Amino acid sequence: MRNLTVWLFAALTAILPLSVMAQTSEQVTSFALDNGMQVVVIEDHRAPVVTHMVWYRAGSADERPGVSGVAHFLEHLLFKGTKTMEPGEFSSTVARNGGSDNAFTSYDYTAYFQRIAADRLDLVMGMEADRMINLQLDEADIATERDVIIEERNQRVENNPSALFREQKSATQYLNHRYGVPIIGWRHEMEALDLDAALDFYEMYYAPNNAILVVAGDVTPDEVRRLAEQHYGVIPANTDLPERTRPQEPPQLAERRMTMRDARVSEPYVTRSYLAPERDSGAQKEAAALMLLAELLGGGQTSFLNERLQFNEKIAVQVGAWYSATSLDDTTFDLAVVPAAGVSLQQAEDALDEALTAFLETGPDAEALERIKMQVRAEEVYDRDDAGGLARRYGRALTQGLTVEDVQAWPGILQDTTPEQIMQAARRVLDRSQSVTGWLMAPEVTQ
Amino acid sequence: MIRILLSLFLLIAALPARAEVDIKEITTPGGLTAWLVEDHAIPFVALELRFRGGASLDVQDARGATNLMVGLLEEGAADMDAQAFARARDALAAKFSYNVSDDAVAVSAQFLTENREAALDLLRASLVEPSFSPEALERVRQQVLSGLRSARTDPRDLMSKAFDGLVFGDHPYGSQLEGTVESVEALNREDIVAAHARGLTREQVYISAVGDITEADLATLLDDLLGDLPQEGAPLPAEADLNLPGGVEVVPFETPQSVAAFAQRGVDRDDPDFFAAFVLNHILGGGGFESRLMTEVREKRGLTYGVYSYLADKDAAQLWMGSVASANDRVAEAISVIRDQWARIRDEGVTAEELQDAKTYLTGAFPLRFEGNGPIASIAVGMQMDGLPLDYIANRNDMVNAVTLEQINRVARERLDPEALTFVVVGQPEGLDEQVN
Numbered sequence: 057m058r059n060l061t062v063w064l065f066a067a068l069t070a071i072l073p074l075s076v077m078a079q080t081s082e083q084v085t086s087f088a089l090d091n092g093m094q095v096v097v098i099e100d101h102r103a104p105v106v107t108h109m110v111w112y113r114a115g116s117a118d119e120r121p122g123v124s125g126v127a128h129f130l131e132h133l134l135f136k137g138t139k140t141m142e143p144g145e146f147s148s149t150v151a152r153n154g155g156s157d158n159a160f161t162s163y164d165y166t167a168y169f170q171r172i173a174a175d176r177l178d179l180v181m182g183m184e185a186d187r188m189i190n191l192q193l194d195e196a197d198i199a200t201e202r203d204v205i206i207e208e209r210n211q212r213v214e215n216n217p218s219a220l221f222r223e224q225k226s227a228t229q230y231l232n233h234r235y236g237v238p239i240i241g242w243r244h245e246m247e248a249l250d251l252d253a254a255l256d257f258y259e260m261y262y263a264p265n266n267a268i269l270v271v272a273g274d275v276t277p278d279e280v281r282r283l284a285e286q287h288y289g290v291i292p293a294n295t296d297l298p299e300r301t302r303p304q305e306p307p308q309l310a311e312r313r314m315t316m317r318d319a320r321v322s323e324p325y326v327t328r329s330y331l332a333p334e335r336d337s338g339a340q341k342e343a344a345a346l347m348l349l350a351e352l353l354g355g356g357q358t359s360f361l362n363e364r365l366q367f368n369e370k371i372a373v374q375v376g377a378w379y380s381a382t383s384l385d386d387t388t389f390d391l392a393v394v395p396a397a398g399v400s401l402q403q404a405e406d407a408l409d410e411a412l413t414a415f416l417e418t419g420p421d422a423e424a425l426e427r428i429k430m431q432v433r434a435e436e437v438y439d440r441d442d443a444g445g446l447a448r449r450y451g452r453a454l455t456q457g458l459t460v461e462d463v464q465a466w467p468g469i470l471q472d473t474t475p476e477q478i479m480q481a482a483r484r485v486l487d488r489s490q491s492v493t494g495w496l497m498a499p500e501v502t503q
Numbered sequence: 504m505i506r507i508l509l510s511l512f513l514l515i516a517a518l519p520a521r522a523e524v525d526i527k528e529i530t531t532p533g534g535l536t537a538w539l540v541e542d543h544a545i546p547f548v549a550l551e552l553r554f555r556g557g558a559s560l561d562v563q564d565a566r567g568a569t570n571l572m573v574g575l576l577e578e579g580a581a582d583m584d585a586q587a588f589a590r591a592r593d594a595l596a597a598k599f600s601y602n603v604s605d606d607a608v609a610v611s612a613q614f615l616t617e618n619r620e621a622a623l624d625l626l627r628a629s630l631v632e633p634s635f636s637p638e639a640l641e642r643v644r645q646q647v648l649s650g651l652r653s654a655r656t657d658p659r660d661l662m663s664k665a666f667d668g669l670v671f672g673d674h675p676y677g678s679q680l681e682g683t684v685e686s687v688e689a690l691n692r693e694d695i696v697a698a699h700a701r702g703l704t705r706e707q708v709y710i711s712a713v714g715d716i717t718e719a720d721l722a723t724l725l726d727d728l729l730g731d732l733p734q735e736g737a738p739l740p741a742e743a744d745l746n747l748p749g750g751v752e753v754v755p756f757e758t759p760q761s762v763a764a765f766a767q768r769g770v771d772r773d774d775p776d777f778f779a780a781f782v783l784n785h786i787l788g789g790g791g792f793e794s795r796l797m798t799e800v801r802e803k804r805g806l807t808y809g810v811y812s813y814l815a816d817k818d819a820a821q822l823w824m825g826s827v828a829s830a831n832d833r834v835a836e837a838i839s840v841i842r843d844q845w846a847r848i849r850d851e852g853v854t855a856e857e858l859q860d861a862k863t864y865l866t867g868a869f870p871l872r873f874e875g876n877g878p879i880a881s882i883a884v885g886m887q888m889d890g891l892p893l894d895y896i897a898n899r900n901d902m903v904n905a906v907t908l909e910q911i912n913r914v915a916r917e918r919l920d921p922e923a924l925t926f927v928v929v930g931q932p933e934g935l936d937e938q939v940n
Contacts, residue, residue, distance in 0.1 A: 102542070102544060102874075102875075103870070103871075103873055103874050104870070105870070105871050105874050135792065143802075144792060144793070144798075144802065147791055147792045147793065148792070148793050148860070151790060151791060151793050151860070151864045152860050152863050152864060153863065153864075153867055154863060154864055154865075154866060154867010154868045154869075154870075154871070155867065155868070155871070156791060156868065156871075157791070158791075171871055172867075172871070173867060173870070173871070199805070200802070200803065200804065200805040201805065202805070203804075203805025203806070204801055204805045204807070204808055205808075206830075207760070207805070207806070207807050207808045207828070207829060207830065207833075208808035210759055210760035210808075210828070210830055211760060211808050211809075211828050214758075214759045214760060215658055215758050215759060215760045215762070215828075273874075319656070319757060320656045320657070320757075320758065321656065322652040322653045322654075322655050322656045323649050323652050323653045356589060356593070357585055357586055357589040358586050358589045358590050358593065363586065366642070367585075367586065367642070370642075373645050373646050373649045374646065374649070394649060396645060397645065397648070397649075423590075426594075427590065427593040427594045428593075430593070430594060430595075430596050431593060431596045433596070434596030434615055435596075437545060437546055437547050437615060438547060438598075438613060440545045441545055441547070441549075441875040441876050441877060442875055442877075443874070443875075444874070
């Protein structure tokens with residue numbers, strides 16, 4: 057019974073399941089335009105449909121201090137007008153052509169996409185290129201849309217103690233890096249976001265040499281190249297584009313703990329997160345080891361922690377482990393335990409630590425590792441069914457410091473990862489002195 | 504005037520892509536009917552099974568039995584315990600999922616061609632020979648109880664519970680399919696076995712398969728998979744008696760943003776006015792950013808992140824539903840705007856341009872749904888549940904295009920009923936008159 061986990065952990069950002077590891081190189085072509093815009097084409101000719109995406113290497117972690125949420129706010133504002141389009145006309149034009157469109161923002165990227173009949177690629181590309189340079193905003197747009205993002209924050213975060221808890225956890229985990237600041241922004245800073253802040257971000261980061269075009273579906277690379285040169289190729293590069301370096305984390309020398317109480321919590325739980333290395337271009341082996349470690353520890357019924365805490369000790373009703381492999385800077389390895397009725401958070405945490413100690417002593421079960429690798433191989437088949445999913449994978453990777461070659465090498469690296477490499481990575485990362493432990497619980501009842 | 508020229512061009516160019524999905528209906532030697540889309544491009548199959556009835560087949564005093572039964576299907580079968588089953592499935596890299604809704608038990612499977620038989624043997628064991636061992640029953644029961652306890656302090660769960668109770672009363676739809684803490688604590692193995700016998704039968708099943716398999720292979724495979732299930736199950740529940748008095752019911756709960764559901768009577772899929780109502784709903788609140796509700800509540804006033812309406816066509820009830828969420832001090836205004844829009848579209852109808860835009864969107868978006876084996880299998884099984892014919896995919900856009908301005912505006916006048924629009928709000932709404940009429 058796996059769908060239970062949804063209520064608790066679904067909103068963990070950027071968690072990549074094993075299903076993101078496919079070898080689909082025969083479908084994928086990539087090239088660059090003269091102005092520096094990178095292009096990835098993923099062919100799937102089974103249906104006359106195309107997914108068109110533009111990814112900017114600019115996310116919330118690229119914001120200046122004091123304007124948290126501006127990357128996401130700007131994402132909303134890109135649906136307002138340009139010099140030649142009325143506010144809302146972008147989406148209504150897509151809709152009138154039977155397509156759908158939307159956008160999303162994360163720490164390391166902002167992406168815009170449309171799904172539409174393949175013969176409308178020219179149309180959506182023209183409009184997307186237009187709003188890369190011709191955005192036109194006024195104060196009225198700003199005021200209403202700011203109310204909308206605050207309601208979005210209400211919906212996603214303020215109404216949900218688990219989401220508030222995750223914000224606090226990230227803020228505790230990152231002392232110095234912007235990953236400690238929520239993507240949607242701190243409420244008090246969102247309330248003060250203005251036109252200047254939005255335009256400052258737009259002018260700094262929205263340019264072809266900071267963007268990646270991903271087109272997936274019933275298209276050919278030649279056709280995409282021709283259209284991309286016509287629409288995006290004419291936009292000059294931003295020669296003032298800043299180098300993408302952010303303040304990095306210092307070594308964590310002291311374990312951190314936090315307890316949050318909220319009256320809306322009915323089922324308390326404990327989380328543990330460790331600062332961990334991410335996939336780097338040309339150096340993905342340790343990340344591959346951590347990815348497999350997360351599966352071995354918490355991926356499903358037969359994982360080490362589930363077998364021990366749920367089935368044998370009956371300490372937990374749910375256990376999970378996640379590793380966010382794709383990230384520009386230092387990422388995290390996360391664990392969570394929802395204790396069984398009558399088990400305290402302290403007991404759950406102790407059981408988790410004992411289990412981790414035991415795992416570090418015994419190492420991975422060879423058959424379990426082989427099953428996981430079999431699933432990785434199978435994903436190469438299943439993934440071919442989802443061109444849109446492949447488009448997101450490449451977009452994400454290319455905005456988070458990886459190359460097309462890195463993406464294509466990843467399944468092979470996973471296959472080649474040895475138990476020794478997994479244990480080495482586990483010993484390095486699962487260190488309590490570089491961890492954050494969080495308890496989320498209801499308020500104490502006072503008599 | 505570049506913009507105008509561009510628009511003119513678009514109108515002419517906007518012919519939708521055609522949905523070309525070649526579905527065959529097959530009948531197995533054992534008497535099962537299935538829809539198949541044979542496509543050998545990728546070496547795997549997506550298989551969808553739907554057993555009509557779902558959680559609504561729960562008997563009185565054992566609410567939650569079907570939900571718990573479905574949760575246990577992958578927790579041990581034949582001679583395997585839960586972990587042995589999971590190990591076998593993972594070793595084959597097969598994907599099975601088991602879900603329950605008010606009207607159906609849904610089983611989705613994806614498996615590689617290279618180990619199809621072994622994967623199907625395993626799936627068969629979970630459907631035909633689940634163990635329901637006391638150990639697994641207790642463990643999954645605790646998971647369900649954990650979810651139920653969480654739901655007690657989740658605004659959206661509280662909203663569904665209050666809404667269902669108000670609108671559906673004593674009908675199975677009127678209570679939560681997971682049951683209550685009390686009912687789930689009281690369930691025993693006999694309840695689960697009975698729910699299995701009622702809920703998973705050959706008579707109730709609808710089947711679709713898409714991918715790398717031939718007609719003959721599918722027929723054999725389905726008879727092996729489902730041949731040993733009982734033929735007949737329990738009768739379906741009667742039509743629900745809807746209570747939609749109009750007004751607002753408030754469930755007080757301390758949280759910054761109020762969440763609201765609203766509904767009036769809906770339109771049956773078999774009704775001659777269904778397509779007109781469907782297009783009308785798209786214009787009212789069904790689309791993306793373009794609908795009237797999104798324009799008025801979000802784009803113009805910034806009162807919400809999202810507001811939607813939709814036609815909910817359940818087996819035993821039809822509702823015209825919607826949802827919105829706004830800060831406690833703004834939700835009264837959001838509700839007022841929704842009511843005004845509901846009345847305005849009834850009284851004034853839609854414009855010819857709105858109708859045309861909706862048709863272009865709906866007919867253009869339709870073929871985009873058929874992307875990938877998994878989505879196609881899911882659509883094909885849903886069509887069977889809805890009683891739609893094989894040629895529906897080819898004809899559906901014609902039915903959308905046949906809706907006239909006169910018809911849609913008549914349907915708006917006759918069907919939309921702002922006075923009966925009933926709101927359930929969870930939160931601490933300010934300035935909202937609580938009164939269920």
